[in-house]
Amino acid sequence: MPEFLRPKFSKLGSLVLILLLLLLAITGCNDDDKDDDSSDSNNATPQTFTVGLLLSDLSNPFFVSVQEGAQSAATRLGITLVVEDAKNDVATQITQVQNLIAQPVNALLINPVDGDGIVPAIQAANAAGIPVFTIDRSASGGDVVAHIASDNVAGGSMAAEYLATNINSAGNVVELQGIEGTSAAQDRGSGFNDKIATYADIDVIVQQTANFSREEGQAVFAQILADNPDIVGVFAHNDEMILGAIDAAKEAGRAADIKFVGFDGTEGAIEAIDAGDLLATIAQQPAEMGRIGVETADKVLKGETVESYIPVDLAVISR
Amino acid sequence: MRFRFSIRQRIALIFTLLVLLLLVTGAIALLFTQSAETTVDDIQNGSNDINQANNLRVSWLSMASTIDRLLLTRQSSLIDTNLAANRSDFEARLANIQAETLGTSSSTQEENTQLTQSIGGLGTELLSYVDEVIARVRASEWTRAQSIRHTDLASVERRFLADVDELGSNVSTDVTEAIQQSTDTQNQFRTFVIAIAVFGVLIALIVSVITTLSVTRPLANLIATTREIQAGDFSKRANVSGRDELSNLAQSFNSMTEQLQRSFSSLEERVQARTRELEAVFAVNTQVGTILEVDRLLQDVTDMIKERFDLYHAHIFLYDPKAEALILTAGAGHVGRQMVTEGRVISINNLRSIVARASRTRAGVVVNNVAETVDFLPHPLLPNTRSELAVPLVARGRLLGVLDVQSDEFEHFSPETLSLMEILATQVAIALNNATLYEVAERTSRRERTIGNITQKIQAAVSIDEILQSTIRELGKALRVPHTAIELRLPENISLSEDGEAYGMAERENV
Numbered sequence: 001m002p003e004f005l006r007p008k009f010s011k012l013g014s015l016v017l018i019l020l021l022l023l024l025a026i027t028g029c030n031d032d033d034k035d036d037d038s039s040d041s042n043n044a045t046p047q048t049f050t051v052g053l054l055l056s057d058l059s060n061p062f063f064v065s066v067q068e069g070a071q072s073a074a075t076r077l078g079i080t081l082v083v084e085d086a087k088n089d090v091a092t093q094i095t096q097v098q099n100l101i102a103q104p105v106n107a108l109l110i111n112p113v114d115g116d117g118i119v120p121a122i123q124a125a126n127a128a129g130i131p132v133f134t135i136d137r138s139a140s141g142g143d144v145v146a147h148i149a150s151d152n153v154a155g156g157s158m159a160a161e162y163l164a165t166n167i168n169s170a171g172n173v174v175e176l177q178g179i180e181g182t183s184a185a186q187d188r189g190s191g192f193n194d195k196i197a198t199y200a201d202i203d204v205i206v207q208q209t210a211n212f213s214r215e216e217g218q219a220v221f222a223q224i225l226a227d228n229p230d231i232v233g234v235f236a237h238n239d240e241m242i243l244g245a246i247d248a249a250k251e252a253g254r255a256a257d258i259k260f261v262g263f264d265g266t267e268g269a270i271e272a273i274d275a276g277d278l279l280a281t282i283a284q285q286p287a288e289m290g291r292i293g294v295e296t297a298d299k300v301l302k303g304e305t306v307e308s309y310i311p312v313d314l315a316v317i318s319r
Numbered sequence: 320m321r322f323r324f325s326i327r328q329r330i331a332l333i334f335t336l337l338v339l340l341l342l343v344t345g346a347i348a349l350l351f352t353q354s355a356e357t358t359v360d361d362i363q364n365g366s367n368d369i370n371q372a373n374n375l376r377v378s379w380l381s382m383a384s385t386i387d388r389l390l391l392t393r394q395s396s397l398i399d400t401n402l403a404a405n406r407s408d409f410e411a412r413l414a415n416i417q418a419e420t421l422g423t424s425s426s427t428q429e430e431n432t433q434l435t436q437s438i439g440g441l442g443t444e445l446l447s448y449v450d451e452v453i454a455r456v457r458a459s460e461w462t463r464a465q466s467i468r469h470t471d472l473a474s475v476e477r478r479f480l481a482d483v484d485e486l487g488s489n490v491s492t493d494v495t496e497a498i499q500q501s502t503d504t505q506n507q508f509r510t511f512v513i514a515i516a517v518f519g520v521l522i523a524l525i526v527s528v529i530t531t532l533s534v535t536r537p538l539a540n541l542i543a544t545t546r547e548i549q550a551g552d553f554s555k556r557a558n559v560s561g562r563d564e565l566s567n568l569a570q571s572f573n574s575m576t577e578q579l580q581r582s583f584s585s586l587e588e589r590v591q592a593r594t595r596e597l598e599a600v601f602a603v604n605t606q607v608g609t610i611l612e613v614d615r616l617l618q619d620v621t622d623m624i625k626e627r628f629d630l631y632h633a634h635i636f637l638y639d640p641k642a643e644a645l646i647l648t649a650g651a652g653h654v655g656r657q658m659v660t661e662g663r664v665i666s667i668n669n670l671r672s673i674v675a676r677a678s679r680t681r682a683g684v685v686v687n688n689v690a691e692t693v694d695f696l697p698h699p700l701l702p703n704t705r706s707e708l709a710v711p712l713v714a715r716g717r718l719l720g721v722l723d724v725q726s727d728e729f730e731h732f733s734p735e736t737l738s739l740m741e742i743l744a745t746q747v748a749i750a751l752n753n754a755t756l757y758e759v760a761e762r763t764s765r766r767e768r769t770i771g772n773i774t775q776k777i778q779a780a781v782s783i784d785e786i787l788q789s790t791i792r793e794l795g796k797a798l799r800v801p802h803t804a805i806e807l808r809l810p811e812n813i814s815l816s817e818d819g820e821a822y823g824m825a826e827r828e829n830v
Contacts, residue, residue, distance in 0.1 A: 274461075
């Protein structure tokens with residue numbers, strides 16, 4: 001019995017096998033889809049990160065806005081934000097970086113007091129494997145994942161164009177520069193000068209630093225006014241300096257003859273525009289810088305790649 | 320490949336296979352149709368979702384452009400006309416997108432729900448900044464309004480548009496995936512249908528070829544075998560393989576052929592045997608007719624019978640009516656002669672003897688298994704006897720003796736052999752009778768010649784002495800006795816010539 005039954009079973013078995021294979025092949029595609037879905041959901045595991053935000057000077061309202069924006073983004077993304085104020089001192093900022101590396105944090109958002117001086121601290125963070133981002137001001141060395149800042153070159157160019165239009169593209173112009181060596185001062189200056197050079201009848205007669213300070217701006221511009229009787233326009237690398245220059249011009253009684261263009265879009269500048277003293281300011285978005293800084297750090301920590309330079313939009317605020 | 324299925328099962332199997340293939344194809348077609356339907360639904364829903372996201376985006380952008388125009392042209396009238404319309408449109412679209420679940424797969428739906436929530440929140444935030452801008456504009460704080468537009472509102476706008484874009488890309492990814500899946504399914508379906516078609520055709524071809532071969536090959540084989548058998552070769556057999564109807568047929572055919580062969584060959588054997596026997600009978604008859612001496616005749620007969628019929632033994636008993644016994648007179652070969660010398664005698668009334676029975680009944684007796692009959696009288700010189708046949712030798716109604724033949728095989732003697740033996744026995748009996756008659760006649764004639772001689776001599780004698788001398792001399796010669804004497808007495812009645820023979824007889828008896 002079993003001898004002649006055996007081949008019968010094997011034949012039936014092979015038939016069943018073929019049909020099973022067919023069915024498996026048909027249902028195979030559905031299984032693939034399920035696999036894809038599960039792998040997708042695995043990536044979305046929630047993680048909490050700690051990010052250090054090192055600001056150069058919290059007495060400046062601009063950086064307060066940066067901090068606020070960063071904080072709101074951090075809250076939204078569930079990130080713990082540690083904020084440090086360097087009070088415009090490079091040594092303090094380097095110490096703060098070292099402390100945060102030791103803490104440790106997952107990422108560092110640095111607004112350098114000095115682009116050169118901060119390099120060792122950035123290198124230390126690199127050695128510790130902590131990604132570094134710079135905000136508003138760039139660093140001249142070290143491995144920085146991304147630099148988040150306003151497009152200062154474009155901003156300078158915008159300021160030049162707006163000023164030129166309002167002085168009928170002719171006359172003597174003064175440039176009040178920011179702290180030497182800062183990327184903001186360099187970029188705004190180059191953007192402004194490149195653009196203003198295209199107007200044949202406009203001469204930049206004085207280029208002098210006032211170190212981003214209202215008092216210095218006032219003092220420096222008072223001297224410039226005394227030296228130059230014919231000035232139609234002033235561009236300052238920030239609003240503080242331009243407000244100082246307005247103060248000096250008012251004192252000299254020449255404010256009505258001169259068009260003032262600032263940079264930053266601070267409260268004081270807006271009030272000055274409304275008051276009719278200031279022609280325009282190039283509005284930065286400090287809060288947006290803070291937000292984008294934290295969002296970019298979050299993306300990098302989650303494994304995404306980002307551009308090495310992330311520009312933040314600028315706008316001309318005018319009367 | 321050797322089939323173990325019957326032809327009917329094979330056909331059923333083919334049909335089952337084809338039906339299964341059809342079912343599988345049908346099932347796949349059904350699956351495909353279903354998946355195509357789902358895909359179409361997905362694509363429709365997806366494009367609807369993309370539209371919603373785009374509409375929301377466009378709605379916001381038109382509102383943003385109105386605000387920019389407002390800030391640029393400083394026409395505050397735009398607030399109540401264009402901006403109000405933009406605002407209500409945007410609010411409606413925002414509500415729409417929040418009310419619906421976007422996306423097809425559950426994971427993207429979950430993600431999209433989060434996105435729409437975020438978009439809703441950002442939309443509300445946007446509207447609040449828009450309100451603030453409007454409020455500043457109404458207060459104629461144009462610079463402040465610009466600032467809000469370019470800082471806070473721009474920031475929220477950026478996130479809002481990013482989320483809307485992500486939503487749009489999510490949904491379009493879903494749609495793309497659905498389309499891709501549909502294309503894949505279509506390709507798979509096509510591949511499967513082609514594969515099944517090829518598979519089906521191959522299976523059908525292979526199975527039909529195998530089935531046809533499995534039917535035609537045995538048939539051709541069977542036909543070839545039949546032809547060979549028709550031509551007379553009974554040794555041919557059809558190949559029997561498998562367990563189907565054809566193999567059954569082949570088996571029956573083979574057993575039929577075997578029976579045919581067996582009966583044919585047995586018939587031939589029987590004819591040959593019969594011919595041989597008839598030849599033997601003829602030879603014995605021819606021999607028997609020429610022999611006139613009884614002893615030689617019987618000896619030759621037994622030898623020839625044994626040799627020609629290829630028997631174990633043959634011998635002849637002669638009947639002695641006075642003793643009512645059968646005397647072994649001749650036996651074939653050495654054993655037969657020895658038995659004759661021993662002087663074997665069987666009483667006719669011996670109930671344990673087949674020979675006696677044959678003589679009693681005067682009919683042939685066949686015992687094809689000596690162990691099973693009481694008649695059998697075993698003999699130590701013939702230990703291998705298995706079958707025995709005895710026929711009476713009868714001439715002119717007189718029992719002369721019995722011819723007894725023995726075989727060392729069971730069931731050796733057929734009725735045909737018996738009748739042949741009876742014919743042979745009749746011939747032997749006649750020859751025996753003839754030989755006996757001849758012997759008697761010759762003896763009579765010799766005696767009469769001797770008497771005639773003696774009579775002549777006596778008649779030629781001239782004296783009584785000479786008569787007596789001649790008589791004695793001639794009688795002595797005739798009777799071959801060394802000493803002959805005549806005693807003369809003188810009783811009352813002397814008649815010499817009358818009693819001479821009686822004297823002679825008496826003389827001889829005295830010798």
